[in-house]
């Protein structure tokens with residue numbers, strides 16, 4: 312691709328952009344939130360059309376008109392949010408819209424056998440007749456890959472494919488990518504996770520502010536070179552938790568938290584000014600704890616006290632009323648109003664408490680607070696008046712976080728706060744969280760990125776299969792110790808103790 316220009320109203324998303332993918336390679340595409348990665352990939356896969364620029368495939372000039380045309384050219388894209396039908400089987404999803412004709416039973420048998428071949432070729436751990444809705448996120452992603460392959464894709468684009476995967480699943484995905492790459496196929500891998508680039512890519516193309524910056528050979532590059540090119544400045548990564556005194560008041564105390572589906576007898580204590588990390592593998596129950604605490608899911612039993620006083624939190628609005636903020640891990644449910652502007656979204660949660668006097672909303676104050684957040688979190692937007700739906704994924708996440716930072720909560724429960732957020736902005740968020748803790752706010756942070764938890768938490772509570780299996784202070788916590796507790800089967804632990 313060369314000379315690519317793409318604009319949206321008020322935004323120059325890409326200018327004079329270029330990119331080349333060789334046969335047999337995995338090319339990583341990196342850049343800050345809003346740098347233009349998704350836009351570039353959407354041009355390549357025919358979702359948007361460029362204002363200017365040329366595409367060449369095997370030296371021949373092409374122009375993907377629409378997604379179907381791109382697919383015919385052998386270009387497939389797997390988005391962060393999958394395009395799968397949960398009620399259909401794996402085989403039906405792979406061949407959706409292309410089912411063989413003929414009698415129903417025969418048709419299903421042929422579908423299953425064709426899907427079976429694909430699955431075997433890729434060595435996937437799913438069966439053709441499984442219903443997609445019952446699969447894990449990692450397995451659903453495998454179905455997406457099988458689907459892309461069934462179109463004889465030669466170029467496979469993966470947009471942040473590991474955002475919802477655990478370490479073992481990431482390794483399995485990287486294996487799969489390696490198997491997919493043949494001399495005449497290639498993969499473009501968009502990710503914010505620097506350590507994965509080293510593991511999976513051959514070359515790394517860096518873009519910044521919609522422009523091409525550089526392409527490096529992964530084997531020869533250091534990650535700090537990549538990061539410096541990405542953010543255009545040196546990054547300091549020295550923040551970590553400041554000490555919290557042991558004698559600080561307990562703000563939130565939870566005992567015997569149980570839910571119907573998963574949680575068994577969870578006990579948690581959160582002190583003032585503390586960042587408490589919640590660790591565990593996917594499905595361990597971390598998100599369930601967060602949701603139960605803010606009343607987003609029903610609990611079967613729990614005793615919750617806030618500064619020693621028993622409280623009952625029956626829904627997230629209730630929680631907010633008690634000064635408990637909750638940032639969901641789910642992008643689609645971040646609590647953003649996509650059709651409203653950045654400023655309204657940031658101010659929304661605090662209208663009554665911060666931005667209202669004599670019944671009038673102080674619009675100027677809301678805008679000033681929004682501008683401050685835009686600056687401190689480096690939210691990439693033409694102004695605070697831009698509609699949130701026009702922001703890139705990572706920038707939407709920042710707006711969601713800003714909403715809670717502005718609201719001035721006593722307790723902040725944040726689930727995967729830096730998912731999809733670029734390295735530079737991560738540092739800003741860590742700094743802000745630390746400042747909040749210093750001011751005496753208390754934070755529960757759920758994250759599947761262990762290095763992030765180890766760096767940020769004063770204490771780490773580890774869960775497995777719906778129970779708390781261990782607790783580690785910042786001094787004693789290591790990756791190995793956390794993993795030990797995270798993989799402990801609570802039953803066997805009890806057997807050990809006996």
Ligand SMILES: Nc1ncnc2c1ncn2[C@@H]1O[C@H](COP(=O)(O)OP(=O)(O)OP(=O)(O)O)[C@@H](O)[C@H]1O
Pocket residue numbers: 319320322323324342343344345346347348349350351691692701702703704705706731
């Ligand atoms: N439909 C649209 N209308 C207006 N602006 C848009 C639209 N789509 C993208 N943009 C803008 O184009 C720029 C590039 O966005 P893009 O989604 O490509 O970034 P990205 O590099 O993928 O970011 P992230 O890492 O956050 O996913 C951003 O400033 C974004 O706000």
